[in-house]
Amino acid sequence: xxxxxxxxxxxxxxxxxEDRQCFAVxxxxxxxxxxxxxxFPYPSGRxxxxxxxxxxxxxVVARYKRACGFNVLHPMGWDxxxxxxxNAAIENNVHxxxxxxxxxxxxxxxxxxxxxxxxxxxxxxxxxxxxYRHEQKMFLDFLKEGLVYRKESWVNWDPEENTVxxxxxxxxxxxxxxxxxxxxxxxxxxxxxxxxxxEELLEDLGPLERWPDRVRLMQEKWIGRSEGAYxxxxxxxxDEPLEVYTTRPDTLFGASFCALAANHPLAQELAxxxxxxxxxxxxxxxxxxxxxxxxxxxxxxxDTGLLACHPLDASKTYPVYVANFVLMEYGTGAIFGCPAHxxxxxxxxxxxxxxxxxxxxxxxxxxxxxxxxxxVGDGVLVNSDFLDGLxxxxxxxxxxxxxENADAGKKAVNFRLRDWGVSRQxxxxxxxxxxxxxDCGIVPVPEQDLPVxxxxxxxxxxxxxxxxxxxxxxxVPCPSCGKDARRETDTFDTFFESSWxxxxxxxxxxxxxxxxxxxxYWLPVDQYIGGIExxxxxxxxxxxxxxxxxxxxxxxxxxxxEGLLTQGMVCHExxxxxTGKWLLPEEVGNSDRPVTTGRSEKMxxxxxxxxxxxxxxxxxxxxxxxxxxxxxxxxxxxxxxSDAGIEGAWRYANRLWRMVNEPLVFLPDAGTxxxxxxxxxxxxxxxxxxxxxxxxxxxxxxxxxxKVVARIRxxxxxxxxxxxxxxxxxxxxxxxxxxxxxxxxPMMPHLxxxxxxxxxxxxxxxxxxxxxxxxTLLIEDNVTVAVQVNGKLRGTLDLPKDTDNxxxxxxxxxxPNVIEAIGSKSVKKVIVVPNRIINVVx
RNA sequence: GCGGGCGUGGUGAAAUUGGUAAACACAAGGGACUUAAAAUCCCUCGGCUUUAACAGCCUUGCCGGUUCAAGUCCGGCCGCCCGCACCA
Numbered sequence: 034x035x036x037x038x039x040x041x042x043x044x045x046x047x048x049x050x051e052d053r054q055c056f057a058v059x060x061x062x063x064x065x066x067x068x069x070x071x072x073f074p075y076p077s078g079r080x081x082x083x084x085x086x087x088x089x090x091x092x093v094v095a096r097y098k099r100a101c102g103f104n105v106l107h108p109m110g111w112d113x114x115x116x117x118x119x120n121a122a123i124e125n126n127v128h129x130x131x132x133x134x135x136x137x138x139x140x141x142x143x144x145x146x147x148x149x150x151x152x153x154x155x156x157x158x159x160x161x162x163x164x165y166r167h168e169q170k171m172f173l174d175f176l177k178e179g180l181v182y183r184k185e186s187w188v189n190w191d192p193e194e195n196t197v198x199x200x201x202x203x204x205x206x207x208x209x210x211x212x213x214x215x216x217x218x219x220x221x222x223x224x225x226x227x228x229x230x231x232e233e234l235l236e237d238l239g240p241l242e243r244w245p246d247r248v249r250l251m252q253e254k255w256i257g258r259s260e261g262a263y264x265x266x267x268x269x270x271x272d273e274p275l276e277v278y279t280t281r282p283d284t285l286f287g288a289s290f291c292a293l294a295a296n297h298p299l300a301q302e303l304a305x306x307x308x309x310x311x312x313x314x315x316x317x318x319x320x321x322x323x324x325x326x327x328x329x330x331x332x333x334x335x336d337t338g339l340l341a342c343h344p345l346d347a348s349k350t351y352p353v354y355v356a357n358f359v360l361m362e363y364g365t366g367a368i369f370g371c372p373a374h375x376x377x378x379x380x381x382x383x384x385x386x387x388x389x390x391x392x393x394x395x396x397x398x399x400x401x402x403x404x405x406x407x408x409v410g411d412g413v414l415v416n417s418d419f420l421d422g423l424x425x426x427x428x429x430x431x432x433x434x435x436x437e438n439a440d441a442g443k444k445a446v447n448f449r450l451r452d453w454g455v456s457r458q459x460x461x462x463x464x465x466x467x468x469x470x471x472d473c474g475i476v477p478v479p480e481q482d483l484p485v486x487x488x489x490x491x492x493x494x495x496x497x498x499x500x501x502x503x504x505x506x507x508x509v510p511c512p513s514c515g516k517d518a519r520r521e522t523d524t525f526d527t528f529f530e531s532s533w534x535x536x537x538x539x540x541x542x543x544x545x546x547x548x549x550x551x552x553x554y555w556l557p558v559d560q561y562i563g564g565i566e567x568x569x570x571x572x573x574x575x576x577x578x579x580x581x582x583x584x585x586x587x588x589x590x591x592x593x594x595e596g597l598l599t600q601g602m603v604c605h606e607x608x609x610x611x612t613g614k615w616l617l618p619e620e621v622g623n624s625d626r627p628v629t630t631g632r633s634e635k636m637x638x639x640x641x642x643x644x645x646x647x648x649x650x651x652x653x654x655x656x657x658x659x660x661x662x663x664x665x666x667x668x669x670x671x672x673x674x675s676d677a678g679i680e681g682a683w684r685y686a687n688r689l690w691r692m693v694n695e696p697l698v699f700l701p702d703a704g705t706x707x708x709x710x711x712x713x714x715x716x717x718x719x720x721x722x723x724x725x726x727x728x729x730x731x732x733x734x735x736x737x738x739x740k741v742v743a744r745i746r747x748x749x750x751x752x753x754x755x756x757x758x759x760x761x762x763x764x765x766x767x768x769x770x771x772x773x774x775x776x777x778x779p780m781m782p783h784l785x786x787x788x789x790x791x792x793x794x795x796x797x798x799x800x801x802x803x804x805x806x807x808x809t810l811l812i813e814d815n816v817t818v819a820v821q822v823n824g825k826l827r828g829t830l831d832l833p834k835d836t837d838n839x840x841x842x843x844x845x846x847x848x849p850n851v852i853e854a855i856g857s858k859s860v861k862k863v864i865v866v867p868n869r870i871i872n873v874v875x
Numbered sequence: 876g877c878g879g880g881c882g883u884g885g886u887g888a889a890a891u892u893g894g895u896a897a898a899c900a901c902a903a904g905g906g907a908c909u910u911a912a913a914a915u916c917c918c919u920c921g922g923c924u925u926u927a928a929c930a931g932c933c934u935u936g937c938c939g940g941u942u943c944a945a946g947u948c949c950g951g952c953c954g955c956c957c958g959c960a961c962c963a
Contacts, residue, residue: 197961
C-alpha cells in the first residue's frame with residue numbers, strides 16, 4: 034500500500050502550471066469573462082488560517098469557472114500601507130518599507146505553496162509609488178469635482194506623545210503606549226463627500242442580488258435614512274435658536290429637556306465662561322471618539338442653565354443640558370428629549386428628575402402611565418394640544434405643517450452616514466498631494482509633479498507627525514506663486530488604497546490608473562470573497578469610490594462587486610496555565626503547569642490559539658489543508674480548527690490516491706468503450722456518477738463547498754463497493770474515478786492533476802473542461818413518499834413518480850401501521866403532496 | 876448602548892427553503908488483519924421504554940403562537956459572534 038507523496042507532487046505541478054502560464058489571462062472577447070477576487074492581505078509577515086480559508090475559497094471558484102469555459106481573472110496583491118509597519122519600525126528599528134517588502138516576499142512564497150491559480154504577473158503592492166501615484170491623481174480629480182473638502186474634526190490626542198491615536202490605540206481612555214489620559218482635539222482634515230451619494234448607495238443595494246441579505250441590511254442601517262424634521266427652539270436671552278433634528282416630531286409636546294453634544298458650538302461657547310462645564314466636556318472626551326465608547330458610557334449631563342422655549346408655545350420652557358450621549362456627527366448635534374417615548378431620554382430624565390409626559394398612548398388610553406420603560410410603539414396622541422386624537426403618522430404630518438407655517442422648523446430627510454475623513458497623521462501611507470501656501474491657500478500639486486513620493490529618511494517613534502518633523506520634505510515652492518510654501522504632511526486613510534485596487538488589477542502595468550479597455554472588459558468583479566468584518570466600511574467605501582470615479586470619467590460602472598461571499602472566521606480552543614499565561618496549542622502537552630482549556634475563539638496572536646499554515650502544509654500538503662478548509666463548515670460560518678479534521682482530510686487524499694493507483698477492481702484502459710450491458714450494482718453506480726456531477730456543479734454554483742465534499746465522498750464510497758467481474762464494474766469504476774478526479778480538482782488541484790495523469794491522460798486537468806451530467810440518467814422513476822397520521826410519520830411508500838393522488842392515498846391507507854394509528858377514529862381529510870407526503874388527519 | 880447575524884447528536888454539520896430531522900465526516904466503542912504497532916477494512920453510534928423488533932415515546936437554545944404539517948414562518952426571552960466610522 035503506497036502513500037501519496039504530496040511534497041514531490043505539489044511542487045511538480047506548481048512549476049508546470051507556472052511554466053505553461055496556465056493562469057495568465059488577457060482580454061479575450063471570444064470568451065465570457067469571470068473576475069474572482071479575494072480581499073487582498075495586509076502583509077503582516079506570515080499567512081494565517083484566515084488567509085488560507087479565504088484564498089482556498091477563491092481558488093475553488095476560479096478553477097471551477099475556468100473549467101466551465103470562462104476567461105478567469107484571478108489576481109493577488111498587497112494592501113501594504115498601514116499602522117503595523119510603523120509599530121514594527123519603532124519596536125524593531127527597521128524601516129517600514131523594508132519590513133513591508135520583506136513580509137511580502139515571505140508571504141508570497143507561502144502563498145505559492147498553496148497552489149493558487151493566480152495570474153502572478155498582475156501582482157500589485159499599494160505602498161509603491163507606481164500604485165499610489167494614481168490615487169493622488171484621483172484625489173485631485175475628486176477635488177475638481179467638488180467631492181473633496183476640508184473641515185475640522187475631532188481626533189484622539191495623546192498629549193504625551195504629541196500624536197493622534199487610532200481608536201484601537203485608546204484603551205480605557207488612555208494612550209496604549211503612554212498610558213496618559215487621551216484628549217479630544219480639533220484638527221483640520223480632508224473629507225470625501227460620501228454623503229453626496231447617500232441616497233444612491235442606499236437604493237442601489239436592492240439590485241445587488243448576489244450579496245448576502247445581512248450585508249445589504251447592515252449597509253442600509255449604516256446609511257440610516259430617516260424622515261423627520263428640523264425644529265427650532267428659541268433660547269431665552271439669545272438671538273439664535275437651537276436647531277435640533279428629530280424623527281419623532283409628533284412627540285414635541287412631550288419634550289422635557291434639550292441636550293447638546295459636548296462638541297456642539299454652543300456648548301463650546303458656554304464653556305469659555307463656565308469652568309464646571311469645561312470640566313464636564315473634558316470628561317466627555319476621556320472615553321475616546323469611538324461611538325461604542327460613547328454609547329456604552331453611563332449617560333451623564335450638565336445643566337447649562339439656559340432655557341429653551343417650545344417652538345409653538347413660548348410659555349413652556351425646557352432646561353438645556355450638555356450630554357455625553359448626543360453625537361455631533363448626527364443631525365444637528367442637538368436633540369430635544371421626550372422621556373416617555375425614548376428609552377435613553379427616559380433614563381436621563383429619571384436620573385436628573387425631569388418631567389415624563391405621555392403624549393402617545395396605546396388606543397388613546399388617557400390613564401396610560403410610563404414607569405421605567407419608554408413606550409415606543411404606535412398609538413394615539415394625548416396631552417398634545419391640536420394633535421390629540423391623531424395617529425403617530427398623521428401627527429407627524431400635522432406638526433411639521435404647523436412648524437413650517439410658524440417658521441419654526443421643516444420636514445427633513447436625514448442620513449446617519451457621514452463624510453469620509455481621509456487624513457491621517459502618519460508616515461506609512463500615501464501622501465496627500467496638496468501644498469499649503471500663505472497667499473494662495475490650498476494649491477493642488479500639479480499633475481506633472483506627481484507622484485508625491487514618501488521620503489525614506491524619517492525618524493519614527495518621536496513625538497509628532499513624522500512627515501511634519503522631516504527637516505526638508507515639506508518645504509516646497511508654491512506651484513501657483515512660487516513663494517515658499519508647505520506640503521500637506523498628512524497621508525491617506527488606508528481604506529483609500531483598497532477602494533480601487535480591484536480596478537488596478539485589470540491593467541496593473543498601465544501608466545494611468547487602469548486602461549479603460551481593460552476595466553470595461555473585466556469589471557465588475559463577478560465574485561468578491563472576504564471576511565464578514567468588512568461588511569460595512571471597506572465595501573461601502575469601495576462602492577462610493579467607484580461612483581466617484583465614474584463621476585470623474587474613469588469608469589462606466591457604479592457597483593464594483595456583483596457577487597459577494599462573506600466568510601466566517603477560523604477558530605480554535607484557547608489554553609492558559611495557572612499563571613494566566615496563554616499557550617500555543619503545541620505547547621499544551623509540554624507544559625509543567627496545569628493547563629485550562631478555554632472556549633473556542635477566533636485565532637489570534639494575542640491569545641496564541643493559532644495553528645501555523647506553513648507547518649500544516651509541510652506536514653500534510655496544500656491539498657489536504659485546502660480540503661479541510663472546505664469540508665465541514667459552510668464558508669459563511671465560523672470554522673473550528675481541529676487536528677483530527679486535518680488527519681481525516683489527509684486520509685481521504687490517500688484513499689483517492691490508492692483508488693486510482695491500486696484499484697481493487699480491474700481497471701480497463703482509458704478510452705475502452707462502454708459495455709453494452711451493466712450489472713445492477715454497476716448501473717446504479719453509473720447513475721450516481723452523473724447525479725454527483727449535477728449535484729456538485731449546482732453546489733459549486735451556490736458555494737456550498739461542504740456539501741460538494743460530502744457528495745464526492747458519497748460517490749467514492751459507492752465506487753469502492755464495486756466488486757463485480759464482467760458486469761461492467763471496471764468500466765464504471767474508471768468513469769467514476771475520472772469524474773471524481775475532475776470534481777475534486779478545484780479543491781485538491783495537485784492531487785487531481787497527478788491522478789488525471791495516472792489515469793492515462795496527456796492533457797493537463799487544468800485545461801480540461803468540466804464534466805457534464807447525462808441528463809437522461811438523472812430522471813427518477815420512483816419516489817419514496819412519507820405517510821403521516823396527524824403529522825407523525827407512520828410509514829413510507831415507494832411509488833412511481835407522479836402517481837395519481839387518489840391512488841397514492843389509497844396505498845397509504847393500506848399500510849398496517851397507518852391503519853393501527855387511525856384505530857377507531859374517522860379520517861377527516863387526507864392531504865397529498867405529490868411525490869412528497871401523504872398526511873392523514875383524524 | 877446601537878445595528879446585523881447565529882444557535883440542530885459527544886463534535887463539524889445536512890435537511891430539495893413549510894413536507895421522512897441527523898446525509899457526509901470527526902471522535903468514541905467493538906471486531907478483522909499483524910509477532911506487535913501504524914496503516915487499512917468491517918460493525919455500532921441522538922435520548923428513553925420494552926426480552927425483542929422492519930415497535931413506541933421524546934428530541935433542532937428556552938417559552939408561546941400560526942398550520943393538516945415547523946429545525947424552517949410569527950412574537951417574547953436567553954446565550955454567543957461580527958461591526959460601530961483613525962486596526963486592517
